[in-house]
Amino acid sequence: MGKNLLKIFYAPLDVFNELKERPYWLLAFIVFLVVTLASSAGLLPIMKSTAMETMQGVPHSGDAEQAMGFFSGPKFYLISLIGVCFSTIITILFQAGIFLFMLSLFFTKEVNFKQLLSLTVYTKLVTLLGVVIKFPIILAKQSMEVHTDLLLFAPFLKPKTFLYTFLGSMDFFTIWSFVLFAIGISVFTKLERKKTYTLVFVSWLISIAIISLFSRFGK
Secondary structure (H helix, E strand, O other): OOOHHHHHHHOHHHHHHHHHHOOOOHHHHHHHHHHHHHHHHHHHHHHHHHHHHHHHOOOOOHHHHHHHHHHHOOHHHHHHHHHHHHHHHHHHHHHHHHHHHHHHHHOOOOOOHHHHHHHHHHHHHHHHHHHHHHHHHHHHHOOOOOOOEHHHHOOOOOOOOHHHHHHHOOEHHHHHHHHHHHHHHHHHHOOOHHHHHHHHHHHHHHHHHHHHHHHHHOO
16 A cells, blocks of 8 residues: 555656556555645745735725634644644535436446546545655745746736736646546546546536636725
């Protein structure tokens, strides 16, 4: 089991063939969650500093002072890490569940939730490489504005615009993860990769377009 944590990077087909027969996911999930929580904990002071600087530019009010007090206290760290934990679990379960639904509806029922859960968790390990690369750079710069996404090619875009959020969601490691996810679905279901690539990337692009629209309306 443990060796597959690294094999997902250089021999993903071996991992997928094994997961098809034995869809285990717990060890990979624990590793993913621990690294995610550890990196989030390390970056929270920078996020806190950025948030407080933003708050200082807002006219003082009761709500603003209450928010400042929240960021200054220990609750900020506790609630933030609980939020990261729950959002990680929900994201993984949602990805496995929504693709199970779409595969069953449009293509085949010869795949189960446990298989897609294991595939989701293992392919998401790839995104941890992006975290490892960005983490020391963020600490060195003391800024969250470190990109491994398409914003590298559009530094002129203003934050919170549709295009900024859309391109910022297209992280290279996330793209790699979804490429592997599409390949894994093909292995599990014997569908042509053209179909699984289309299913995965059209679904993903629609989801980030919706999120980007919400960010635009939330300005």
